[in-house]
Amino acid sequence: xxxxxxxxxxxxxxxxxxxxxxxxxxxxxxxxxxxxxxxxxxxxxxxxxxxxxxxxxxxxxxxxxxxxxxxxxxxxxxxxxxxxxxxxxxxxxxxxxxxxxxxxxxxxxxxxxxxxxxxxxxxxxxxx
Numbered sequence: 001x002x003x004x005x006x007x008x009x010x011x012x013x014x015x016x017x018x019x020x021x022x023x024x025x026x027x028x029x030x031x032x033x034x035x036x037x038x039x040x041x042x043x044x045x046x047x048x049x050x051x052x053x054x055x056x057x058x059x060x061x062x063x064x065x066x067x068x069x070x071x072x073x074x075x076x077x078x079x080x081x082x083x084x085x086x087x088x089x090x091x092x093x094x095x096x097x098x099x100x101x102x103x104x105x106x107x108x109x110x111x112x113x114x115x116x117x118x119x120x121x122x123x124x125x126x127x128x
Contacts, residue, residue: 025099043055055068
């Protein structure tokens with residue numbers, strides 16, 4: 001079930017916005033598709049990221065996958081706990097498995113993202 005209070009990107013990342021701060025992670029669907037996550041290449045704090053471009057990379061037992069930034073801005077915090085325990089993303093993709101906090105340049109970019117019901121429909125279409 002996709003939490004209602006988040007916004008979703010078509011590349012299976014989520015955003016929890018609070019003012020200009022956007023906490024970002026990958027969706028439950030993404031972590032399930034990846035399988036057991038063994039490593040994450042976290043972005044550096046103070047890195048500028050562009051919406052729709054790669055800002056992190058995740059390695060699982062199945063594949064290496066890019067994590068796409070859902071919004072533009074500056075990384076102001078990263079989840080260092082994932083360096084030691086990347087499997088937290090598998091266990092809690094919407095909780096302790098967050099990847100980074102981005103200070104958004106333009107909060108209107110959130111309008112380009114899907115809400116939970118739109119994302120659910122998107123997943124249904126993708127699986128056909």
